Amino acid sequence: MTAVAVLEDVEVEYGPRGPVLGPVDLRVEAGEILALVGPSGCGKSTALRLLAGLEAPSRGRVRRAPGRGETAVVFQAPTLAPWLTARANVALPLELSGAPRAQAYERAVAALARVGLAGAELARPATLSGGMAMRASLARALVTEPRLLLLDEPFAALDEITRRALADDVLALWAASRPAIVFVTHNVEEAVYMADRVMVLTRGPGRIAGIAQVEGPLPRPPGFRICESFRTAVEEVTGLLTRGAGLAA
Numbered sequence: 001m002t003a004v005a006v007l008e009d010v011e012v013e014y015g016p017r018g019p020v021l022g023p024v025d026l027r028v029e030a031g032e033i034l035a036l037v038g039p040s041g042c043g044k045s046t047a048l049r050l051l052a053g054l055e056a057p058s059r060g061r062v063r064r065a066p067g068r069g070e071t072a073v074v075f076q077a078p079t080l081a082p083w084l085t086a087r088a089n090v091a092l093p094l095e096l097s098g099a100p101r102a103q104a105y106e107r108a109v110a111a112l113a114r115v116g117l118a119g120a121e122l123a124r125p126a127t128l129s130g131g132m133a134m135r136a137s138l139a140r141a142l143v144t145e146p147r148l149l150l151l152d153e154p155f156a157a158l159d160e161i162t163r164r165a166l167a168d169d170v171l172a173l174w175a176a177s178r179p180a181i182v183f184v185t186h187n188v189e190e191a192v193y194m195a196d197r198v199m200v201l202t203r204g205p206g207r208i209a210g211i212a213q214v215e216g217p218l219p220r221p222p223g224f225r226i227c228e229s230f231r232t233a234v235e236e237v238t239g240l241l242t243r244g245a246g247l248a249a
Contacts, residue, residue, distance in 0.1 A: 038201030209244030
């Protein structure tokens with residue numbers, strides 16, 4: 001397989017705080033879904049920012065898929081511009097890359113339809129529910145057709161029913177275009193449900209405690225949460241978390 005992003009012996013330090021991540025080696029393969037879980041402060045979001053190119057490591061090397069629009073990020077907060085419509089928000093990365101407005105708007109409307117927001121193109125963010133706002137953020141990330149999609153706890157502020165629905169939506173969107181996805185979550189069952197690999201980090205400075213491989217098809221079939229492979233993977237990840245939390249810094 002071809003890697004779309006690689007962290008090689010990476011470490012991150014923040015001044016007086018000292019080391020927060022690493023050393024870590026991570027290879028993200030094209031088309032795979034990888035979840036990052038670990039205790040609070042273990043550097044999960046830092047790893048995501050490295051993969052996004054939003055910061056540089058203190059030591060080590062980061063290799064990423066080159067080119068504008070190859071990587072897209074969805075944060076925990078939807079970060080939609082409140083003065084723009086849903087259509088204009090989704091079209092923004094295309095316009096910033098030089099696409100004509102008419103073309104950008106046409107692609108934005110199609111992206112909104114893909115995430116179930118057909119008919120909400122002219123809605124302002126303030127009128128959208130939490131789940132709808134997150135769908136708009138997903139549409140904005142997907143409109144550039146990225147090779148790497150990074151999700152930083154995108155469902156954390158949502159209720160359980162909405163979280164599960166959006167998890168299935170993300171997997172359906174992934175099946176349509178097969179970008180590599182790396183997402184951060186504190187929810188072990190969510191990680192196992194959405195990913196084919198779950199990487200567990202130790203308490204900070206985060207190092208790799210282990211990687212659990214999740215058996216089963218993606219997107220997940222009905223009833224996957226009660227099947228043996230799901231429960232086995234959940235127990236494996238939980239065990240890695242428990243051991244990782246007890247490791248000395």
